[in-house]
Each structure stands twice: as structure tokens, then as C-alpha cells.
Amino acid sequence: MRIAFFSTKSHDRDFFDQANQEFDHQLDYFEPRLLPETARLAEGYEGVCCFVNDRLDADILQTLHGGGTRLVALRCAGFNNVDLTKAGELGMTVMRVPDYSPHAVAEHTVGLVLALDRKIHRSFNRVREKNFSLEGLLGFDLHGKTVGVIGTGKIGTVMCRIMRGFGCSVLAHSRSERDDVKDMGVGYVPLKDLLSRSDIVSLHLPLTPKTHHLVDEKALSGMKRGAMLVNTSRGKLVDTEAAIEALKSGSLGGMAIDVYEEESDIFYQDLSGKVIDDDLLTRLLIMPNVIVTGHQAFFTEEAMESISRITLQNISDFEAGKAEDSGNTVSAEKHTK
Numbered sequence: 001m002r003i004a005f006f007s008t009k010s011h012d013r014d015f016f017d018q019a020n021q022e023f024d025h026q027l028d029y030f031e032p033r034l035l036p037e038t039a040r041l042a043e044g045y046e047g048v049c050c051f052v053n054d055r056l057d058a059d060i061l062q063t064l065h066g067g068g069t070r071l072v073a074l075r076c077a078g079f080n081n082v083d084l085t086k087a088g089e090l091g092m093t094v095m096r097v098p099d100y101s102p103h104a105v106a107e108h109t110v111g112l113v114l115a116l117d118r119k120i121h122r123s124f125n126r127v128r129e130k131n132f133s134l135e136g137l138l139g140f141d142l143h144g145k146t147v148g149v150i151g152t153g154k155i156g157t158v159m160c161r162i163m164r165g166f167g168c169s170v171l172a173h174s175r176s177e178r179d180d181v182k183d184m185g186v187g188y189v190p191l192k193d194l195l196s197r198s199d200i201v202s203l204h205l206p207l208t209p210k211t212h213h214l215v216d217e218k219a220l221s222g223m224k225r226g227a228m229l230v231n232t233s234r235g236k237l238v239d240t241e242a243a244i245e246a247l248k249s250g251s252l253g254g255m256a257i258d259v260y261e262e263e264s265d266i267f268y269q270d271l272s273g274k275v276i277d278d279d280l281l282t283r284l285l286i287m288p289n290v291i292v293t294g295h296q297a298f299f300t301e302e303a304m305e306s307i308s309r310i311t312l313q314n315i316s317d318f319e320a321g322k323a324e325d326s327g328n329t330v331s332a333e334k335h336t337k
Helices: 010-023 058-066 084-090 102-117 120-128 154-165 191-197 217-221 240-249 279-285 301-319
Strands: 002-005 026-029 047-050 071-074 093-095 146-150 169-173 200-203 227-231 252-257 290-292
Touching (some): 047 301, 071 301, 102 120, 102 301, 146 191, 154 169, 169 191, 217 240, 240 252
Parallel strands (some): 002 026, 002 047, 047 071, 227 252, 252 290
């Protein structure tokens, strides 16, 4: 099957070409993001393969459909960038990779927690300037602290397990409760209680209209003073302006994010020689109690191998008329946006 890949980097080509030796699809790679001005590149392709910052709104889906596209193969778990209702109206199939490596994201989350707590980012820069002072680098033991995990899907569940291994008390809040999470000694509580009791709050849930700005001014004001907020899920779960105000006042002790509300025009590019035209991100980058990474939590060898293999299998399933049987299709009927 002939597939147009958007938002591709060298690592995408390397992993997908390797995995495609088993599937033998025709993969054509385009570096630009899928946008109104690039959608025509997919003309004549039965399928497109897209990533987190590609746009798949109604107009773009209409353009793709007019060019012959019938499959949108997402090489990610999230699908908030897709107008599922329009895709359904056009008869287009949307498939994703729901499970690639929950360990990759959870482990990166823990890395952010440790780095922010122990000021590793500040110490790294300081030592490079031959400054070995400990002033301002005081952290706290994770052991004995309370960690709140919002969302206990596969990633959130791994996060709970890791933090229990550190000797933390773990609270959880999720749309549905899992017995395996409870068996770890994790207690499910209302969101308000989780925020008020947790020293660290970690977000592990999809972006939907219901979760948009879940962490807003009200939620931040209900958090334990000096607590840490970590987000490796989707940027728009957090109201960035409200978070900055909480950081400035000291009510929020620190924030570590691998995702950002307006990341689509910034992340996955080298902008080191340019001025970033985003005042909120610029303010975050200069705060000593904030760590920002560029949506890399998923980026491990194991995860990339899994993403490549599952995406190509999804394409094969669609080609064979077995897309619905795979369990990886998404639709407006199945998923309330």
C-alpha cells in the first residue's frame, strides 16, 4: 500500500524502513507537517501516516479524501488532532498506536521528577562553569512523599508502580479504577483530594474537551502549596498562563513538562538561531524551577520499534479489510471528544 508520511525526521525513516522489510509497503516521506498548504502532497496516496502535531481538521480531511486518501494511520496514541466526526462522514478510517511502550513515557516522567527535585539541570550548567557550590540545590527525598497520578491507563499504571518502588504513597484519580493499581496499595480518590494531598502531581490522560485545561487556576489553587506538577501527556491539559502565575506566587513549587499548549510550531525543530515568538514558553524557559523537554518522553529504541511495527501492521490490516478487528481504529462513536 502506498503511504505518505508527514512530519518525518531521519529517525522515522530509519525505524520504518527497517520494520517495512516485513510488510513491503511503499513509504514516501515528507518532512513538512500536514497543514492546509501541504495536504496536496498526499494526492494519489490511499493512506497518510501522521504524528502528534499534524493537523487533521475537517478541511484537511476533505482535501485528503478528494485526493484519494481513505486511511489515516497515526503513529502515536493520541488522536485529539483529528476531526473524527468528519472522518466518519467521509468514510475514512483512522487508526492509531495505543500501546507502544508505557515504560518509555513513565520512565521519562520519573526522570523529570528527579531532575527538578534535585536541581540536576541547574547543577549540570553550574559545574560546566566550574562552580561547585551547593547553594540553591537543596532537594527532598522522594521516599515517604505523596504522589498523585491522574489517569491510570497503561502509562499511569507503570508510573504508580515506579513511585511505589521509591517508597512513595500514591493516590490516583481516573475515569475507571483498576484492580491491579489498587493491589499496589494505591488509593483512588476524588480529584480535589488528590490535588490537596499530593507533593507531586503527574498527568497521564488523553486530551478531550472534558480534560482541556483540567489543571486551571482553580485546580492549581487547590494543590498543596509548593507541590510539583509534571505533564508528559498533552500540553493543553494545563492552563499555562495560570501555571506561570502559580509559579510566580510560589503556590506551585515547580513544574516539569514534556508537552506544551502551543508546541506544534516549535517542537521537533532546531530553533537555536532564532527568537521564539512565544512569550509564555520564553517565560517558562527562564524560570529556575521549571524543566521543559521537547515531547521526547516516547523516544526510546523499544518504543520506536513498536510504533513502526504496529503502524505498518495497522496499514496491512486496513488493506486486508481487517481494520475493525485490530482494535486500533478510532471513531467519534467509540470516543467522545
